[in-house]
Structure formats: structure tokens, C-alpha cells
Amino acid sequence: MDVSRTRALRGPNLWSRNTAIEAVVRCTDDELAMAQMAGFEARLRALFPAIGTLLPEGSENDISLAHVLQSAVLALQAQAGCPVTFSRTAHTPERGVFQVIVEYTEEAVGRQAFEDAQALVAAAQQGGAFDCEAVVARLRELDEDERLGPSTGAIVEAAAARGIPWRRLTQGSLVQFGWGSRQRRIQAAEVDVTSAVAESIAQDKDLTKRLLHAAGVPVPMGRPAATTDDAWAVALDVGLPVVVKPQDGNQGKGVTVNITERSQLDEAFRVAAEYGEVMVERFLPGHDFRLLVVGNQLVAAARREPPQVLGDDIHTVRELVDLVNLDPRRGEGHSTPLTKIRLDDIAVARLTTQGMTPDSVPPKGQRIILRNNANLSTGGSATDVTDDVHPDVAARAVAAAQMVGLHICGVDLVCESVLHPIEEQNGGIVEVNAAPGLRMHLAPSYGKPRAIGQAMVDLVFPPGNDGRIPVVAVTGTNGKTTTARLIAHLFSAHGLRVGMTNTDGVYVNGRQIDSGDCSGPKSARNVLLHPEVDAAVFETARGGILREGLGFDRCTVAVVTNIGEGDHLGLNFITTVEDLAVLKRVIVQNVAPDGYAVLNAADPIVAAMAPACPGKIIFFAADRHHPVMATHRAQGNRSVYVDGDSVVAAEGSWREAIDLRDVPITRGGKIGFQVENVMASVAAAWGAGLSWETIRRGLSGFVNDSDNAPGRFNLMDFKGATVIADYGHNPDAMRALVSAVNALPAKRRSVVISGAGDRRDEDIRAQTVILGAAFDDVLLYQDAAQRGRADGEVMRLLREGLAGAGRTQHVEEIRGEFIAIDTALARLAPGDLCLVLVDQVEEALAHLARRCAEA
Numbered sequence: 001m002d003v004s005r006t007r008a009l010r011g012p013n014l015w016s017r018n019t020a021i022e023a024v025v026r027c028t029d030d031e032l033a034m035a036q037m038a039g040f041e042a043r044l045r046a047l048f049p050a051i052g053t054l055l056p057e058g059s060e061n062d063i064s065l066a067h068v069l070q071s072a073v074l075a076l077q078a079q080a081g082c083p084v085t086f087s088r089t090a091h092t093p094e095r096g097v098f099q100v101i102v103e104y105t106e107e108a109v110g111r112q113a114f115e116d117a118q119a120l121v122a123a124a125q126q127g128g129a130f131d132c133e134a135v136v137a138r139l140r141e142l143d144e145d146e147r148l149g150p151s152t153g154a155i156v157e158a159a160a161a162r163g164i165p166w167r168r169l170t171q172g173s174l175v176q177f178g179w180g181s182r183q184r185r186i187q188a189a190e191v192d193v194t195s196a197v198a199e200s201i202a203q204d205k206d207l208t209k210r211l212l213h214a215a216g217v218p219v220p221m222g223r224p225a226a227t228t229d230d231a232w233a234v235a236l237d238v239g240l241p242v243v244v245k246p247q248d249g250n251q252g253k254g255v256t257v258n259i260t261e262r263s264q265l266d267e268a269f270r271v272a273a274e275y276g277e278v279m280v281e282r283f284l285p286g287h288d289f290r291l292l293v294v295g296n297q298l299v300a301a302a303r304r305e306p307p308q309v310l311g312d313d314i315h316t317v318r319e320l321v322d323l324v325n326l327d328p329r330r331g332e333g334h335s336t337p338l339t340k341i342r343l344d345d346i347a348v349a350r351l352t353t354q355g356m357t358p359d360s361v362p363p364k365g366q367r368i369i370l371r372n373n374a375n376l377s378t379g380g381s382a383t384d385v386t387d388d389v390h391p392d393v394a395a396r397a398v399a400a401a402q403m404v405g406l407h408i409c410g411v412d413l414v415c416e417s418v419l420h421p422i423e424e425q426n427g428g429i430v431e432v433n434a435a436p437g438l439r440m441h442l443a444p445s446y447g448k449p450r451a452i453g454q455a456m457v458d459l460v461f462p463p464g465n466d467g468r469i470p471v472v473a474v475t476g477t478n479g480k481t482t483t484a485r486l487i488a489h490l491f492s493a494h495g496l497r498v499g500m501t502n503t504d505g506v507y508v509n510g511r512q513i514d515s516g517d518c519s520g521p522k523s524a525r526n527v528l529l530h531p532e533v534d535a536a537v538f539e540t541a542r543g544g545i546l547r548e549g550l551g552f553d554r555c556t557v558a559v560v561t562n563i564g565e566g567d568h569l570g571l572n573f574i575t576t577v578e579d580l581a582v583l584k585r586v587i588v589q590n591v592a593p594d595g596y597a598v599l600n601a602a603d604p605i606v607a608a609m610a611p612a613c614p615g616k617i618i619f620f621a622a623d624r625h626h627p628v629m630a631t632h633r634a635q636g637n638r639s640v641y642v643d644g645d646s647v648v649a650a651e652g653s654w655r656e657a658i659d660l661r662d663v664p665i666t667r668g669g670k671i672g673f674q675v676e677n678v679m680a681s682v683a684a685a686w687g688a689g690l691s692w693e694t695i696r697r698g699l700s701g702f703v704n705d706s707d708n709a710p711g712r713f714n715l716m717d718f719k720g721a722t723v724i725a726d727y728g729h730n731p732d733a734m735r736a737l738v739s740a741v742n743a744l745p746a747k748r749r750s751v752v753i754s755g756a757g758d759r760r761d762e763d764i765r766a767q768t769v770i771l772g773a774a775f776d777d778v779l780l781y782q783d784a785a786q787r788g789r790a791d792g793e794v795m796r797l798l799r800e801g802l803a804g805a806g807r808t809q810h811v812e813e814i815r816g817e818f819i820a821i822d823t824a825l826a827r828l829a830p831g832d833l834c835l836v837l838v839d840q841v842e843e844a845l846a847h848l849a850r851r852c853a854e855a
Contacts, residue, residue, distance in 0.1 A: 001065045002026040003100075003118055008107050011521055012590045013549030014583055018086050018103040021073070021110040025066040025089075027096045034063040037125070044068065044124035048132050051075045064089075065121055066098035072117035073102040073110075080139035082109060092573045099573065106146040109139055149173060150337070151189050151438035158453030164467045165553055167525070177460065178467020179552075180499065180533030184460045189408050190435045191460055198405030202434040203248045205279050208404060215403040217396050218428040220414075222281025228269045232262055234280040241283040243430075244268035246275035257372040258283050267349070284414040284428050288374040289385070291394070291411040291418075292441055292452065293401040295459045298394035300441035300450040301386045301418060307341040307370045307379030311362025317351065318343060318358040321370070329443070330379075337443035341370060341379035382440035384447030385418055392421040400432050408456060410436025470496075470535040470688045471528075471552055473587040476561030476606075477580075478733045479677045480539050482712040483561055486665070486681040486702055488537040493698035494690050499527035502539035504710055504841070508532060520544030524551030535688075545586055546572050557687040558587040558613070559598040559680050563605045564732030581605045591615040596638070596687030598680055601628040618687055620679040622672070624648070640683045645669055647679055649686055656692050658682070658699060665704045670743040673736035674704070674713065706849065711841040713740065716848060719855045720830030722746065725838055725848055729756050731766040737835060738774040746833030750777035752824045753837045754817065755798050757789035764794060765801035772805025775835070777827070780813045781820035783839045818847050825851055 006023040013020065034040055034054070045051060054063055054071050067089045074087040086103040104110025116135045123130040148156060152173040159166050159177050167176045173188040185192040190199075201207055209219045221238040224247055225231035235242040244265060245255040254275040256268035265280075272278045292300040309320035321341050324330070330338040341347075343358055347370040351357060354368065362368050374380040393413070401409035415427025422428065441450045461467055470491070474484040481502045488500040488507070497509040501523040506514035508530055514523065519541035527536050528551070540550070563581045574580055588597045588609045600606040601619035607628050610617045619632045624641035633639050636652040645668075646657040660669035663678055678699065685695050706714045711727035722744065728737050741749065751771050755764040772778060780798050782791075795813055802811055814820040817839055824834050838844035 001028070001031055001069070001118070001121060003069070003114070006111065006114060007547060008104075008110070009101075009549040010107070011549035011551055012553065012586060014545065014586060015088055015090075015101045016086050016103070017553075017590065019105070019107070019110075019549075020086065020101050020103045021107075021114055022099060022101045023114060024092075025069060025098045025100050027064050027066055027098070029096065031065040032096060034065065034068060040124055043127060044120070047123055047130040048072065048075070048120055050079050050132075064096075064098065065125075066100050069114075069117050069121055070100045070102060072120050073100070073113045076113045076116055076120075076136065076139060077102075077104065077109060079136045080109065080113075080143055082106070082139075082143055093575055094573075106143055108146050109143045112142060113139060146171070148175075149188070150442055152186070154438060154442050154453035155186060155189075155456050156453075158451070158457045159461075161454075162457060162461070162466060164457065164461055165528075167529075176529065177457075179471070179528040180469040180536065181497065181531055182465070182467045182469055183529075183531065184467065186456070186460070188435045189410075189438055189456070191407050191456070194407045194434070195405060199434045201404050202406060202409075202432050205245070205247050205431060208432055209281075211403050212400050212429060212432075215399055217400050217403070218422045220282045220284050220428045220430060222279060225269070225278050225280045228266050231269050231278060231280045232265055235259070235265060238280070238282040243281050243283050244272050245279050245281075246272050247277040247279040248275070255373045264353075271346075281430070284426070284430065286414050286416040286425065286427055289413040289415065289418055290382070290436070290440060291389070291397040291413055292436060292438070293397050293406075293409045293411060294452075294455045295407060296398055296402070297455070298389060298397050299386075299455040300384070300452055301389045302382040302440045302444055302447075303385050303418075304374035304376070304440065305381045305383070306372065306374045307347075307381075309341075309362075309368050309370070311364055311366035311368060313361065313364040316359050316361050317356060317368055320362075320368070321358075329445075337439055338381060338445065339377055339379050343370070346371060376437060376440050381445035384441070384444040384450065386441075386448070386450060389418045390420055393418050396422055396429065400429050404432050406432065406434055407459065408436065409433065468556075469528075469533065470557075471555040472535075472537045472557045472559065472684050472688060473540045473550070473552075473555040474538065474559040474561070474680075474684075475540045475542075475584045475587055476559075476600075477564035477730065478728070478736060479561040479673060479680070480559075482665075482674070482704070482709050483559060483677045483680045483684075484537050484539040485709050485712075486677060486699075487559075487684045489702045489708070490681060490685045490690060490695055490698035491535040491537065491688075493701065494694045496534040497532050499530055499533035499536045500538070501527060503541070517541075521548045521551030528552065540584075540587055542574070542580065542583055545583055546574075550586065550590060552590075554590045554592045554595070555587060556592055556595045557598060557684045558591045558595075559684050560584060560588065560600060560606045560609060561676070561680055562600050562603045562732065564730065577605060581609070585609045585612055588613050596683075598683040598687060600676070600680070601626055601632070601639075616687075618683040620676075620683050622675065622679075638683070638686065640679045640686075642669075642675060642679070647675070647682060649682060649692075658696060662696070663699045663702075665699075665702055667744075671713065671740040672743070673740060706845045710845055711838055713737075714845065716852045718825055718828055718834075718852050721828035721832040721834065723825070723828075723848065723852065724833070724835045725845055726835065727838055727841055729767075729837070730759070731763060731770060734767050734770040738770060741774065741833065741835055744833060745831075747829070747831040748777070749775045749833050749835070750779065750824055750827065751775040751835045751837065752779045752781065752820050753798065754781045754783050754820075754839055755794045756839075757794050761797055764797040765804070768798045768801030769804050772802040772809060775809060777810045777824075778802060778812070779820050779824050780811065781817050782813075782815050783817050817844060821847060822851070 009020045070087045070089045077084045084103040088101045090099040212219050241258045241260045243257045254272040259265050288304045325340045330340045397411040410433035412431040415425045441452050474480045488498045491498045500507045501518045503517045505512050506518045519539040521544050524538045589612045595615040597613040598618045601621040618638040620640040622642040638651045649656045666674045714725045716723040
């Protein structure tokens with residue numbers, strides 16, 4: 001079994017909406033039927049009993065090792081605790097070759113599971129060893145390292161529940177919610193509008209205390225100390241007992257409480273000084289409470305207990321700690337609700353103050369405290385008390401957060417109870433924390449969990465705001481680049497800043513920020529990251545969907561212009577037009593429920609995509625009497641068609657007509673394929689909610705020149721002759737171009753053409769079969785890049801096509817695109833027409849522009 005071309009599908013894809021790993025698996029004839037492999041299944045199940053059902057297709061004899069691999073990858077991830085359910089093995093046209101697709105939640109885990117599953121299958125084949133427990137443990141550990149922590153994870157889950165798109169920006173906890181100009185960013189429990197100044201204040205405990213005191217918030221007396229003598233002087237001044245802690249600290253590091261003697265203070269000073277400047281303040285008796293403020297509301301409160309064990313007169317302290325740590329809720333770091341208790345130097349020192357060592361056996365019922373602080377990160381526990389908080393206590397917490405300037409704030413309060421105002425108990429707020437931990441509120445040791453993530457999402461995205469901008473995805477065989485550019489132009493006419501991707505580059509608000517073929521998901525994601533984008537239009541090519549899936553979770557409008565021959569058929573197991581349609585249908589399947597799919601009713605393969613759309617359909621076709629159009633209109637649905645010299649949008653009895661004489665790109669309606677592009681664009685703009693005044697204004701201002709739509713039927717004048725430059729490169733494009741050229745007057749017609757080497761032989765021949773029947777002169781040129789073809793091979797196929805064109809014309813072969821262009825231009829007379837099918841688009845257009853200017 002050979003596994004190759006392993007890909008991560010990071011967005012909705014050909015197989016599902018789930019992220020997934022896809023691999024090509026080649027099996028030998030002996031590996032196509034597991035039942036014929038003596039003892040294989042028994043060895044496999046002995047090595048990995050949790051593999052479960054092996055997902056047969058048809059009869060048991062049809063279970064190949066590719067199907068076994070699929071089951072193993074899914075089961076390994078499931079055993080590691082990953083919430084994965086989807087997997088599939090698809091046959092390809094090649095015997096013994098399969099595509100195996102398995103869902104993942106963390107890409108690194110999915111890839112590793114593929115490797116581990118291959119090792120498992122090999123061990124079962126060869127009778128080798130496979131340490132199932134060790135493999136699953138490594139996957140679980142990798143998953144814990146890769147996935148979001150519980151705090152950020154809760155916020156992401158809340159956002160996803162509201163339909164807000166999100167994207168992880170780093171391997172840490174920095175996450176973008178929303179798209180373009182409506183995006184917001186959160187890092188753990190910090191929001192993007194919180195200033196660095198506020199965070200700096202929160203880290204300075206002395207400054208924080210002074211500000212809170214000025215705001216009338218109760219705080220313990222104290223100040224920083226530079227030496228142990230100074231610290232003891234502060235302690236005597238504020239009154240014993242005291243607390244010694246780092247002035248800039250977190251998670252309870254370096255904190256010692258309830259100090260009553262000089263020797264204790266000296267040691268506490270030494271510990272705190274390891275973390276920075278030392279703070280000494282009066283010790284407040286009572287419980288440790290954490291109050292969580294989000295915006296201007298208290299949303300959760302918890303009473304925290306320090307790490308402790310309860311004596312039983314049998315076990316040592318060390319053994320009691322081990323028993324407590326067996327709680328499945330306790331783990332390392334922040335990936336579990338509770339953290340394991342550590343019996344480290346700090347814990348040993350705390351034991352010493354209680355007259356014990358780790359090997360002491362405490363009497364039954366004695367509570368043994370192992371740390372002075374109650375932070376969950378050091379092994380503490382929490383009890384939810386949100387419903388008990390007195391309104392005055394909540395008001396003081398909110399005032400503390402707002403005084404410091406924190407939008408999300410963890411307020412540490414020490415008092416006997418939150419049932420009564422702080423002042424009545426001589427309690428006080430001892431700290432405020434930026435980026436507070438949320439575990440104690442999401443999964444308290446005791447009490448009710450709180451919907452903290454929802455509160456934080458509501459803070460940055462008020463109800464009714466899902467952070468989305470209009471997104472239009474455009475695909476098809478021909479016309480998609482012009483259609484994408486025209487839709488983007490219509491959005492711009494509406495006053496929106498538009499991000500657009502296509503085969504020419506990436507554009508933001510009219511400025512090109514990247515060049516080359518940018519019709520894939522990476523470019524789409526980059527546009528959605530841009531803070532100046534109010535609407536996005538994405539040309540969505542087949543290659544990007546195959547490589548990674550879509551660059552967005554769903555779109556407002558999906559446009560499919562047509563599905564034709566020659567669009568890279570024969571590559572990546574896409575061998576038929578029907579295969580291609582299934583692939584390009586992905587954008588239709590991922591339309592928002594309140595969105596639209598704009599489909600070409602005259603193309604039966606495109607029209608058949610309608611049932612796959614979760615939203616509504618707008619059909620377009622020149623012939624309003626087409627059966628699909630007539631039925632759709634009769635049902636009161638939206639449609640766009642041609643009536644005389646106008647493009648008409650109709651819904652029920654309502655009509656809106658746009659005169660084609662006011663749409664320059666169509667040359668008064670003469671260029672048929674441009675009329676189709678206009679219909680698709682009008683339907684998309686309509687589906688996106690643009691006004692008809694905007695649509696009319698936008699259509700009248702869109703000129704099909706080399707700046708607006710390079711290589712898309714760009715018309716130029718050369719000494720009274722018409723020159724048309726186009727990037728058409730498949731048979732359907734040739735038919736559309738011939739129809740358009742025939743609508744234009746000309747004395748003599750010539751064409752300059754080459755062929756892309758990565759097309760099928762029949763597709764290369766078909767181009768010149770079509771062109772040869774329509775043009776008087778044909779100039780064939782061979783470009784430098786043959787895309788895998790031998791020298792002269794493409795030229796031979798083009799000549800073979802001309803031989804089948806059924807028409808005799810002047811044919812000339814030229815090496816080099818620009819030489820061919822110059823040769824054709826030199827032969828033009830006033831009134832002639834020359835179609836130049838460019839290969840190097842930018843360079844060829846610049847060359848033509850220069851020659852026309854010189855003329």
C-alpha cells in the first residue's frame with residue numbers, strides 16, 4: 001500500500017463541510033480484498049481492538065486496505081479524544097487507486113493519525129508490533145498541545161453557535177472573529193479594544209490599588225518594598241498579618257499570605273523577589289473570591305480554595321496528593337478543568353508551617369493546606385457563587401474594572417462572604433487581572449457552569465451582528481473572471497470597499513496587492529483578513545477547491561456561469577464534465593440559508609445544482625421561455641433574462657429592465673457571452689441586496705478594457721483594424737469568441753493562437769477545429785512554456801484540428817508569442833479584424849497597447 005499526495009482540506013470541500021485530510025492510496029492486487037489476506041483482520045484487531053467496523057462497500061470481499069486505513073485513522077483520533085465522525089474512501093478511475101478522506105479537528109493530529117494508521121496496517125500485514133496505547137497517548141498529547149485552551153475554546157464555541165466566522169491566527173490563542181472591516185480579534189480573555197495602558201496598570205499592583213482607592217473601592221493598605229527591612233517596616237505600619245507578593249505577578253506566583261513573623265517575611269520576600277519588585281500589604285481574613293466582569297456587567301463569581309488534602313489517619317500527605325490527582329478533571333496546564341496539585345518546594349514549606357512533611361500521616365478530618373494562594377493553576381478548586389453576589393459587591397467589581405480600563409477583568413476579592421457589601425466585612429479588592437482565566441467559571445469544581453463565552457462574544461458582537469460581510473463566490477468554465485470583476489465594480493458603485501481575487505491577482509479597494517493566479521482559498525482568506533474590506537468577490541477555481549477546499553465557511557451569493565469541456569479534465573481524477581460539476585457545486589452547497597445561488601438555466605449541468613443550495617435560486621438565461629426559466633418564474637421566484645434589447649430581472653409580477661445600449665461591455669447586446677456575464681452579475685448584485693439605481697450606474701461605468709478586465713475580450717484599434725485580445729483557452733471559450741467576432745463587421749478575419757500543454761489532446765485539437773471554420777488566416781505560435789509537452793507537440797495537435805475544420809485558410813507557424821502578434825499586425829488593413837489569444841497576459845497586452853499607440 002502506497003500513500004501519497006496527502007492534503008489538508010481546511011475549508012468546505014468536495015467531500016464535506018468538515019476539515020479533513022485527503023490522501024491518494026494505491027493498493028496492489030493482493031491488497032484489494034482484505035478477506036483474501038489470511039489472518040490479517042485478526043492480527044489487526046489484536047493490535048488495535050478499538051478499530052471498530054471496517055466500513056465495507058458492497059460485499060466484504062471489496063474491503064481494500066485503503067478502507068482499513070480510513071477506519072484506522074478515524075478510530076485513532078477518536079480514541080485520542082478528538083470529536084471526529086466523518087470519513088470516506090472513494091474509488092478513482094484507476095484500478096487499485098483510492099482517495100481516502102478523514103475528518104480532523106487539529107491538522108497536526110490528523111496528519112499524525114494518518115502516519116500511525118499506516119504503521120498499524122503494515123504491522124498487521126507483516127505480523128509486527130504496534131503499541132496502541134503509546135500511539136493514542138501521543139496523539140492525545142499532541143491534540144492537547146494544538147487545540148485551543150478552554151478559555152479561548154469557550155469563546156470560539158459561543159461565536160460559532162451565533163454563526164460568527166472565526167479563524168485562528170497563531171498556534172496560541174489569538175483568534176479573529178468576523179471578516180474584513182467587521183472583524184474583531186480576541187486573545188484568550190482579552191479583546192482588541194483594551195489598551196496596552198490598561199493592561200500595564202493591571203500589572204502594577206501598587207498603582208492599581210491607588211486608583212481603586214481613589215474610586216472609592218475598598219483595598220488593603222500597603223506599598224512596595226525594596227529590602228527586607230523596608231518590607232518589615234511596611235508590615236508593622238499596616239499591621240500584621242500581611243501578604244507579600246510580586247508587584248507585577250500572575251497566577252499566584254511568589255505570593256505568601258498570613259505572615260506574622262519576621263522570619264516568615266524574610267523568606268516570603270526572597271520568593272517574591274524572584275518575580276520582580278515586592279509588594280507588602282495587610283492580610284485580609286476571609287475567603288478568596290474571583291469576580292468576572294465583562295463590559296459593564298458582573299457575569300460570574302467563584303469562591304476559590306487553595307490546594308489541600310484531607311487527612312484519613314492512614315495515608316501520608318504525599319499519598320493523599322496522589323489520590324486527589326487521580327481525579328480525571330485534573331491535568332497538566334490549562335487543558336482540563338482542574339490542575340494537578342504539585343508537592344514542590346512551596347508546598348513543602350507550607351507543610352512545615354503546619355508542622356508536617358510530605359511523609360507525615362495527618363489525623364482523620366484534618367485539612368492540610370499545600371499553598372497560600374487559591375489559583376486553579378496551582379491546584380486550587382472553585383465553587384460557583386454567582387447567584388449569591390450582593391448588588392453592591394457587583395457594583396464595586398465593575399467600578400474596579402472600569403477604573404483600570406479593562407473590558408474583561410478578573411477581580412480578586414477577599415472577604416467573608418459575597419452576600420453582603422464589602423465595607424460591612426472589612427474586606428477588599430486585592431487585585432484586578434487582565435486576560436483572566438475562565439476555567440473556574442466554565443467548569444467549577446462545585447456549582448453551576450456559566451456561559452462566559454457567550455457574554456464575551458456579545459460584548460464584541462452585539463445581538464444582530466454576526467461579523468460577516470457580503471461574500472460572492474464565482475465559478476464556472478468561462479466568464480468567471482469578467483463576472484467577478486463586474487460584480488466587484490457593482491459593489492464599488494454602492495460605496496463599498498471591495499476585496500477581489502481572480503486569476504490576475506488580489507485587489508483591495510481598487511488597488512492590486514498581489515499578482516498571479518489568486519483564485520484559490522489562500523488569497524480568499526487573506527482578503528477576509530483585510531480590515532478595509534466591506535464586501536468580497538472571489539473567483540473560485542477548481543484547483544483551489546481540490547487542494548484546500550474553500551477559503552470561507554459560506555457565501556452570500558454563489559455564481560456558476562457554465563460548465564464546459566476542456567477545463568483541465570483528466571487531472572486529479574476529474575475526468576468528465578459531470579465530475580467537474582460536482583466539484584464546482586461546492587460553492588452552491590455552501591450558500592448561506594438566507595443567500596442565493598445564481599445559476600445558468602441554459603446549462604443543464606449547472607441548472608441541476610439547484611437542489612444542493614441551502615438558500616434560494618436566481619436562474620439566468622437569454623431565453624425567458626426556456627423550460628427551467630418558465631417554471632421558476634411561474635413559481636414566483638427570481639430570474640434574469642433578455643427581452644429584446646434589455647436585460648430583465650423578474651420576481652412574481654415585478655419587473656426591472658436595463659437597456660443593453662447602456663451597458664458598454666456588451667456593445668449594445670451584440671457580444672453574447674458578455675450579455676451572459678452581465679445577467680450573472682446583475683443576479684448576484686440583486687441577491688446581495690444592491691439597489692437597482694446602483695446596479696444601473698455600475699453597469700454603465702464598466703468598460704471592458706485591459707485595465708478593468710485584462711485578457712477578457714479587450715478591443716483595440718490598429719490603423720483602422722479591430723484587434724481583440726482574449727485569454728480564452730478551451731473549446732467552449734472558442735465557440736463564445738467566434739459568436740462574438742461574427743457579430744462584429746470585418747473585411748478579413750485572422751486569429752493568433754497557441755495551446756496550453758496541460759490540456760487533453762482532444763481539447764487542444766477542438767480549439768482550432770472551431771477557430772479554423774471562422775477565420776481566414778491562422779497564425780500558430782509556440783510559446784516557451786510547453787507545460788510538460790515535447791517540443792512541437794502542441795503545434796502538431798493544433799494543425800490536426802485545422803485539418804478537421806472543413807475550410808481552407810492561410811496557416812502559418814511562428815515560434816514566439818510576440819513575433820506572432822507583430823506578424824499578424826503587419827498584415828492588417830483598415831476594416832480587418834484580428835483575434836489574439838494571449839498566453840502571457842500582462843506582457844502581451846502591454847505589447848499590443850504599445851504597438852497600437854505607435855500606430
